[in-house]
Amino acid sequence: MALIETAPATAVRPELKDEHAQKFVLTLSCREQAGIVQAVTTFLFERGFNIDEHQQFDDSLRETLHLRTAFSGSPSYTPAMLEEEFGGIAQRFDMKFSFHDQTQQRVLVMVSKFGHCLNDLIFRWRGGSLGGELVLVVSNHETHRAMAEAAGLPFIHIPVTPDTKADAERRLLELVDEYDVDLVVLARYMQVLSNDLCRSLEGRAINIHHSFLPGFKGAKPYHQAHARGVKLIGATAHYVTADLDEGPIIEQEVIRVDHSYSPSALSTVGQDAEALALSRAVRWHCQHRVLLDETSTVVFR
Numbered sequence: 035m036a037l038i039e040t041a042p043a044t045a046v047r048p049e050l051k052d053e054h055a056q057k058f059v060l061t062l063s064c065r066e067q068a069g070i071v072q073a074v075t076t077f078l079f080e081r082g083f084n085i086d087e088h089q090q091f092d093d094s095l096r097e098t099l100h101l102r103t104a105f106s107g108s109p110s111y112t113p114a115m116l117e118e119e120f121g122g123i124a125q126r127f128d129m130k131f132s133f134h135d136q137t138q139q140r141v142l143v144m145v146s147k148f149g150h151c152l153n154d155l156i157f158r159w160r161g162g163s164l165g166g167e168l169v170l171v172v173s174n175h176e177t178h179r180a181m182a183e184a185a186g187l188p189f190i191h192i193p194v195t196p197d198t199k200a201d202a203e204r205r206l207l208e209l210v211d212e213y214d215v216d217l218v219v220l221a222r223y224m225q226v227l228s229n230d231l232c233r234s235l236e237g238r239a240i241n242i243h244h245s246f247l248p249g250f251k252g253a254k255p256y257h258q259a260h261a262r263g264v265k266l267i268g269a270t271a272h273y274v275t276a277d278l279d280e281g282p283i284i285e286q287e288v289i290r291v292d293h294s295y296s297p298s299a300l301s302t303v304g305q306d307a308e309a310l311a312l313s314r315a316v317r318w319h320c321q322h323r324v325l326l327d328e329t330s331t332v333v334f335r
Contacts, residue, residue, distance in 0.1 A: 056109040057086070058116065059322045062124070062131035063100045063332075066092060070099060073123050081119075083107035089334040093327070100325045100332040132322075139166040139216040139320040142209065144223035149178045151221035151242060154309035155316065156185045164313065166320035169213050172206060174225060194225050203231045210235075219316055220274065222308070229276040237326060239274035240284065240319060242312040244304055251279070256300040267291050267300055269307035271315035273326070282331045284324055287311040 064070065071090065078085060087104040113133040124131050141164075145152045152171065158164040171182035174194045182189040190209065194202045210218065220241040232239070244250070245268055250258045259267065268288040275281035287307040291300060318324050318333055325332040 054109060055084075055106045056111065057104065057106045057136050058083075058111070058113065059134045060103045060105070060116075060120075060131065061101065061134075061322055061325055062129045063098060063325055063327065064127050064129040064131075066097050066099050067127055070101070070127055073127070074101065074103060077120060077123060078103070078105050078107075081107065081111070091332050091334075093332075096327070098327070100327065102323060102325070102334045134322050140169045140214055141166040141217045141219055141316065141320070142170045142172060142213060142215040143168060143219045143221050144206075145171060145173045145178055145221045146224040147175055147177050148222040148224075148305075149181060150305040151309050151312050152178055153181060154313055155219070155221060156181070156187070158313050158317075160185065163317070164320070165317035166217060169215065170209060172209065174202075174223075199225075199228070203228055206231070207234060217316070217319060218274075219312070221312060226278060227274060232274055232276040235274060237273060240271055240312070240315050241274050241279070241281070242308050242315075243270045243272065243279050244308060245270070254297075256304055257297045259300055260295070260297045263293065264300075265291060267303045267307055269304065269311040271311040273331075282326055282329055284315040284318065284331055284333060285311045287314075 060074065062074075075085065083105040084107060085103060085105045088102075090099060090101040092099050113135050116133040117131075120131065120133070123129070143152055143155060155164060155168065159166070159168045168185075168187055171178070171187050171189045172192055173179075173189070174192060176191055179189045179191070192202045192205055209215070216238060218235055218239040220239065222242060227235075244255050245259070252258075266288050268286055270283055271285045272279070272283045273281040287310045289303050289307050291303060295303065315324075318335065323334045325334075
């Protein structure tokens with residue numbers, strides 16, 4: 035006689051057990067006030083949603099609250115519908131907020147001659163762990179066309195000279211619109227973006243820097259590091275702003291080294307740190323885990 039297992043009783047509503055339930059994420063920031071979390075949870079409960087993950091940070095110095103809530107439920111809702119219905123609560127607490135569904139962020143990667151970060155992003159994307167969808171590679175060199183096209187990604191070469199810089203940036207923005215790009219990733223793209231382009235991409239462009247900012251700027255950073263006898267090699271992933279390499283920091287990676295490391299060995303270690311920091315930053319951004327807070331960020335890992 036076969037044994038029949040009885041599922042234990044749960045507090046989850048029957049409709050939320052549906053494997054086709056839609057998943058959403060709410061992010062918000064506002065001034066610290068009583069009743070915010072209650073308002074959010076009540077709003078979700080009244081619409082039959084189940085909270086899957088909730089994180090918040092109360093910044094006592096700035097007297098602000100930052101919140102990320104992942105929830106699931108009826109696929110009949112859309113982010114636009116939720117935003118409209120949530121408007122009254124947002125107005126009451128003066129919130130900056132947004133709702134997101136499971137639609138993956140579309141990512142454009144920019145690269146120059148160093149390919150380690152691009153290669154790492156492609157590997158994680160193809161393995162399903164990047165969190166976003168790579169849709170295009172843009173470069174000011176032809177060096178990594180084969181790498182991109184082998185992964186099935188369009189590769190567009192946009193040469194950049196002092197005389198063509200403005201035209202190149204206009205072309206980039208055309209591609210952002212044409213490919214419906216949500217995030218631009220500078221994967222060791224060795225060109226300084228204009229202030230206008232930085233403003234156009236504010237909050238949706240991530241850069242990787244080869245050190246703990248602002249150290250070792252300019253040419254041959256790892257030779258500089260070797261000359262100074264560094265004991266830590268680091269990399270910083272940050273949002274792009276008009277202030278060169280000074281945007282809000284998303285992630286930093288560090289690897290310990292010693293006097294035995296040559297500049298070449300330091301460069302290899304640095305490339306590992308760059309790839310790790312950048313991939314984490316891209317994943318967290320695509321999962322809506324990064325909230326901008328003036329010149330800083332709140333990252334819900």
